[in-house]
Amino acid sequence: MALPLPAAAFLVWLAFPGAAAAQEARPVNSLMKADIYREFVRREIRDPSLSSPVSAPAVDFQLTTESKYQKAKAMVGLRVGNDLFFDVKFIAPLSSGDAEVEPIDLDGLSKSAVVDTGVHFLAWNPRLDVGAAREVFEEYLRRNPPSSSSAAGGRPKPISLLLLRDEPDLWRKFLEAVEWGSAYFFAGRFKIGRQGFTYADADFREVSTQKTSRAVEAAAGVLTPRFGYFGVNLEYQVYFDAASAVELIFPYRQGAADQIKKMVMSPPSRGERFKIQFEHRKAVMEHIALNPKISYFPGERIALIELPVYLFKNADQGLNGGVTLSWVSKCGGRFGLGIFIGTAFSLFP
Amino acid sequence: MGRARAEVAVIVKIKVTSELFRAYVDGRRILFKKSSAKLRFVPESGEHALMWFIRDKPGTSYQIEITEPAKVKMSHKAVLDSSAIDAGIYWFKL
Numbered sequence: 001m002a003l004p005l006p007a008a009a010f011l012v013w014l015a016f017p018g019a020a021a022a023q024e025a026r027p028v029n030s031l032m033k034a035d036i037y038r039e040f041v042r043r044e045i046r047d048p049s050l051s052s053p054v055s056a057p058a059v060d061f062q063l064t065t066e067s068k069y070q071k072a073k074a075m076v077g078l079r080v081g082n083d084l085f086f087d088v089k090f091i092a093p094l095s096s097g098d099a100e101v102e103p104i105d106l107d108g109l110s111k112s113a114v115v116d117t118g119v120h121f122l123a124w125n126p127r128l129d130v131g132a133a134r135e136v137f138e139e140y141l142r143r144n145p146p147s148s149s150s151a152a153g154g155r156p157k158p159i160s161l162l163l164l165r166d167e168p169d170l171w172r173k174f175l176e177a178v179e180w181g182s183a184y185f186f187a188g189r190f191k192i193g194r195q196g197f198t199y200a201d202a203d204f205r206e207v208s209t210q211k212t213s214r215a216v217e218a219a220a221g222v223l224t225p226r227f228g229y230f231g232v233n234l235e236y237q238v239y240f241d242a243a244s245a246v247e248l249i250f251p252y253r254q255g256a257a258d259q260i261k262k263m264v265m266s267p268p269s270r271g272e273r274f275k276i277q278f279e280h281r282k283a284v285m286e287h288i289a290l291n292p293k294i295s296y297f298p299g300e301r302i303a304l305i306e307l308p309v310y311l312f313k314n315a316d317q318g319l320n321g322g323v324t325l326s327w328v329s330k331c332g333g334r335f336g337l338g339i340f341i342g343t344a345f346s347l348f349p
Numbered sequence: 350m351g352r353a354r355a356e357v358a359v360i361v362k363i364k365v366t367s368e369l370f371r372a373y374v375d376g377r378r379i380l381f382k383k384s385s386a387k388l389r390f391v392p393e394s395g396e397h398a399l400m401w402f403i404r405d406k407p408g409t410s411y412q413i414e415i416t417e418p419a420k421v422k423m424s425h426k427a428v429l430d431s432s433a434i435d436a437g438i439y440w441f442k443l
Contacts, residue, residue: 082380085368122368125378126402126436133400133438158399158425160437165430178402178436183369223369223404286407286431312408 070094071110083123089116091193104326104336105304106297108239108273109213112193124183124223132177133159136170143167180225189217197242199264204248211240211268221279228282235275240268274299287312303329308340356389357418357443361399364426365411369404372413392443399423399439407431415441 072094077087091114103110137159146157161178164171193213201207215238221231243266252259277295284290288311295304310322326336361372362385372379372386375397379386390397401413407429414424421441429435 079368082378120368124369124371126371128373128400128402128436128438130398130400130438133398134440137438137440158423158437158439160425160427160435161432162427162430162435163437174436180402180404180434183404283406283431283433289406312406 083121085120085122087118087120089114089118091116102330104328104334104338105295105306106273106275106302106328106330108237108241108271109191109193109215112195112213112239114191114193114213116189116191118187118189118217120185120187122183122185124181126181127179129177129179133174136164136174136177140164140167140170182225183223185219185221185223185229185231187217187219189215189219191215191217193239195240197240197264197268199243199267204250204263207267209267213237213239215239228280231279231281233275233277233279235273235277237271237273237275239271239273241271242268272299273297300330355392357392359388359390359397359415359421359441359443360417361386361388361413362416363411363413365403365413367403367405367409367411370401370411371403372399372401374399390443394443396440396442399441400437402434402436403429404434405429407433409433411435413437415439418443 070093072092073089075087075089077085080086091109093111093113140159159174161171161174164174191214194210195213196208196210198206198208215235217233217235219231219233221229223229243264245262245264247260247262249258249260251257275295275297277293279291279293281291282289288309291308291310293304293306293308295306296302297304304326305328306324306326308322308324312321321339321341324336324338324340326338328334328336359374361374361379361381363370363372363381364384372381374388379388399413399415403409403411410426410428412424412426415421421443423439423441425437425439427435
């Protein structure tokens with residue numbers, strides 16, 4: 001949209017009162033108007049929140065979710081042996097959710113405050129052909145003779161793949177000398193969750209109760225040198241679900257008027273669920289990793305497909321996050337979109 | 350009667366959060382305790398090779414060093430690039 005000349009001049013005056021005085025001597029042409037707009041106007045009316053009715057025609061991107069199941073997670077992990085790891089996750093629901101709508105991942109513990117403990121075992125035994133590595137090292141030294149004036153005094157330095165990045169032929173030869181082998185991963189997890197329920201008894205008196213949900217999970221997988229991680233996870237859950245609320249009409253203060261109250265009229269029901277899940281994990285680019293999962297719930301004959309896409313700056317700095325696209329076959333199929341922030345991608349579950 | 354040659358202790362230390370990190374000396378796995386391992390060698394027993402391997406997501410940093418004895422001190426630190434792997438070797442003679 002072209003700005004009328006007086007408006008452009010006004011903008012110049014707003015931005016640069018001094019400069020505007022200089023502009024009085026010459027007319028503002030279309031090129032100048034574009035510059036003025038780009039430099040002084042667009043910057044000010046840009047609206048990254050995408051919530052304002054007035055904004056500059058810039059390309060902005062924002063993820064929004066209205067998920068009814070928001071969770072906060074914290075994890076503490078520690079190495080308890082050279083191949084053994086232990087972690088504990090604390091998961092708190094941030095919203096009460098909606099009793100009528102099941103979370104798309106069909107997690108029976110999604111409405112409970114959960115403590116989730118896991119033990120992992122990892123077996124990996126990579127190898128290096130020392131003779132071939134030596135040849136690479138000798139050639140590297142020939143091309144990059146150590147400086148006798150260096151602090152190390154010409155002492156031999158280590159070599160590594162990353163160090164050989166600038167010598168592609170040596171890098172390739174060194175890489176070929178490494179036998180990465182597959183890494184095997186086994187894990188066991190136990191989750192316990194506590195959730196409060198309120199319902200009305202037959203006399204319409206409010207009853208509060210707490211129920212403990214629990215789950216056990218076993219996982220195994222292999223991390224291949226080229227194709228990433230492939231795993232299978234089995235989970236058995238015992239959980240509790242609130243009954244559906246019904247609307248009841250009561251007399252209002254014994255008068256002629258009525259009031260409508262929404263009440264749950266029966267105690268929470270106990271459910272059991274078994275899940276078998278297959279997953280793949282791979283960092284596909286420097287800042288993107290994919291973690292597709294296919295789950296099946298044999299008792300209910302329901303399939304669930306999830307595709308978390310992780311975006312990260314790097315492993316040690318800044319927030320990680322991403323998007324999860326989901327589809328569940330229940331009730332004719334339902335799509336879901338979730339976002340997560342602060343969840344670090346790991347090669348293993 | 351003492352031993353003909355006293356053993357020399359080589360201390361290898363790592364700074365790594367990755368589960369997929371392995372280090373070996375002369376083909377034998379180094380088992381770390383609190384990110385440190387003390388290895389004993391007979392001096393003048395030839396050249397030794399310290400090797401290490403890591404696989405993790407891009408951006409993961411790690412460090413491996415020999416802090417003792419002074420004559421074989423070494424420190425190597427790196428950040429994984431998009432290849433998400435690294436392996437290295439360091440020869441030392443006591």
